[in-house]
Amino acid sequence: MKSPLDITDEPRFYLQEQMQEHLRDHYLELTPDTKFVRWLRDNPRHPRNWPTNRKIYDTALICLLDLVITASSTAGAAAASQARHEYKVGHTFATFCFVTLFLLGQCVGTIVFPPWTESFGRKKLYIISSALSCACCIVIGTVNSLPVAIVMRVIAGLVSAVPGNIVGGSIEDLFNSQARVWAIYWWTVASNIGLIVGPIMSSHIVAYLNWRWVFYIYAIVMGIITGLLFFIRESRSSLLLTAEVEVLRRQIEGIPPALNHDHMPTMRTFMKEHLFRPAQLFCGEPIVFTISMIISVVMSLIYMFTEAMPIVYQSMGFTRPQASLMFLAIGLGTCLSAFTRMLDSQIINKRRRKGLPIRPEDKLVGLGIGAPILAISLWWFGWTIPPLIQSPSIPWIVPTVSLIFVGFSLTEIDTVLYGYISDSYLSYSASATAAVGFFRGLLSGVFPLFTKQMFHGLGSNFAMSILAGVATVFCIVPPLFLCYGERIRRRSRFAAYSWEIQSEMGKDDSDL
Template identity: 65%
Template sequence: MQPVSSESSISTEPKASILELLHEHYLELTPDGRYVRWLRDHPRHPRNWSGLRKGYDIILICLLDLIITASSTAGSAAAARAKYEYDMSATLSTFIFVTIFLLGQVAGTILFPPWSEAFGRKNMYIVSSGLSAICCMVIGFARSMPLIIIMRIVAGALSAIPYTIIGGSIEDMFNAHARIWAMFYWTIASNIGLILGPIMSSYIIAGLDWRWNFFIFAIIIAGVTGGLCFIRESRPSMLLAYEVQRLTDATMLSIPPPLNHDHIPDLNTFAKEALFRPAQLFFQEPIILVIAIIISVAMSLIYMFTEALQPIYELMGFSETTGSLIFIAIGLGTVLSTFTRVLDSYILNHIRSQGRPIKPEHKLFGLGIGGPFLAAGLWWFAWTIPPETPSPWIVPTISLVLVGYALTEIDTVLYGYISDAYLSYSASATAAVALLRALLSGAFPLFTRQMFDGLGNNVAMSVLAAIATAFCIVPPVFIFYGERIRRASKFARYSWEIQEELGKDEGDW
């Protein structure tokens, strides 16, 4: 989408005076002289905000994603108890409390990311958080199952906001090097949320009631909402428009319009050009399609584990609540990914010291480790659990540390690759991945029990391990041929052209 031209773009004032005025305010004209864009050192560009400012915003946004993600996996424990109150089958209860939430997330991934690219991010975070708290509270009080279903769908749609547009916020604020850590903090927060949900819900429900599960999440999310009121809008195109308007109002000069590739003149244009952008990316971009399949299958394992792990460990003598603590092993593996991020940072510093430009493919080392680790961890777990191999509980649990490490590497590296390859439109690219991930995450728990009961624990886990093994071919393809594939991608190439027009230098800014 090209910027909308304006008849007033050629000022009646002397061009030299306009240029001087713009430079005084850290702005400049594009090479064709038709639009205003940022100067590299503009203090109000999100890339130039203080570390404290960026830190506050990204911590609050990641915390929101952590809590809302935890509320999604907490649905399994709630479903296990609510089925008795409403006299439902286990599958129907799981569908209502887990799958419907994730189907709502599918709808949210289509609508909200392109909206954030066109109209900004801050208000969307606040709306998502505040309304999610209300949904949780209503579910806790509701006695009507139709009302619970509606609230769970709405909550799922709202959950798509933090999950899918955080990648865009990170790209707004951080350069290529800093995004390594920013993306890592986000994926750590999101994955910890997946792991924390089953543990929290098991103990809350055991001590109180399944409805208190939602009351407590409502209270926590409401607290996060208050903190989000103090974050800043980070969409550079919106902030540039504010800067140009402020300068025009102050000087009364006819200043050219801001360069805005996100400009949406009306809702009709939004529907035609932006609303279906995630679907367009999913079906037209091979990079997005492959990444979506890998991330969706890998991260859906957590939702399968919410149904499968506790029964497996109950066979080894664990209770229902203590069985949920096994998720801590996956969390430990998540934290161990810190060492890979240190290695990534070393690699990029070495490349920069040689005067070479940093490319998205330079950050794929962790993917090369994560793929084989996931396959190895799942094969290890598959054949050290009962009934075929009744090992001491610690033996299969160690393998879950490898699985947690691998899942975090896959999540962090591939989402980071999306952010680097698609830049300004990374929110829509992330949404394309999130759409399939939400669909599979919602579907997997519906057949997990039947799969494990029908095939047996060992064979069922072996099927998952075999799929993970097949994925091991993807890392070397991306590492060695990723740049060639990316350059053949129309949308990825266009995203980098936009960055050049905006005056961004991905190496240092």
């Protein structure tokens, strides 16, 4: 039986009023043109209005997933150093199999998964990613076959792109502009800690157990996380709105469809338009292209350090497991970024008190601090290590202190630039992040292949000087973004359209 709203002899304006009232009862409303239904801003089912405990659980778990999967990527270097003897292959080829192929698989995943989540949702992919990562680790650890290990490592890399590239989209779903400052920070810290924990844990496991136990332990952890992921919620607001409106439309005739800019496409449309969206953003958006270059080179340093740190510190008399502990200095530096996030919050609150809108450029202070500190700390490290410095008057702690500032600057650059993408592209942040992730994975996979040759051939001092020189060039980017970022965004088709979407759907980026 149809609702009384279906009675056709009532005046149309009365039916319209009834419809509006019925929608308001469900915290929904018609768009100004009355063609679609959208959220009311206080709708408790909108992800940004979920209870704080729910947001904390979901965000913490997906960040933990990213931490563990990221750690498994950097763990490959230590595993390869021992597995190569078992499989009778060279060091470079073993590194290619256990590190590079993982990251190349991740590159492919960054193209496929983020736009998929914008069209089909996020929760299922988190579960699939975690479960397949667990399965791949089990197979690599138990099967005595290098070809099988190669295939599993590629698949593990493919699914690792899920948390690494769509967590930013999930954070945009759940938090407004001010809250995203901290949410993006904790995500970045989790990811960077994963990069740091991987070499430390794997080096000690390999030294005291066996390289296969690296994968057994990751399989256990990923299995636990997979079970916990079943309790998170889908956070893509357009999909939630569509599902809710479809229920009402089956009950009441005449209700318009949901305002869904991410409507379910056909597979052909998905392949043609959505699958290549990250490539469109990378090639056509100056902001995305520039950020991709910076993050890719900067974050590839961690993968280079997995090979370079043993070279540097073994020349000082350390063992490989002891050399891996120097990553703790980088980890300590990541924690110092909390002070910069406090500064960001003060800037945002000041603009709010003045009634000024919050622009993505208002959160670029950390980039202005982090970029020069990275350059200085790399020059510092590069010229206080052997073979240039052999004197016992300069102990190992001197270059190690510089790694604290490296960790701080890496986290600042990573946090601020990913946050800038999320704030600038909003609904398309997952695809924009995917464009960055693709190039980051590509360089991170390639750099370890020539790190040993670079440090042995050029010497550690000159090799680090090249990296420091590149970091010095990046110092020009913060003032460029601060001066011209807003102008570039306004000319961007994707950035401008994503802000229009937020307005049409009744979701102001400054709202809770």
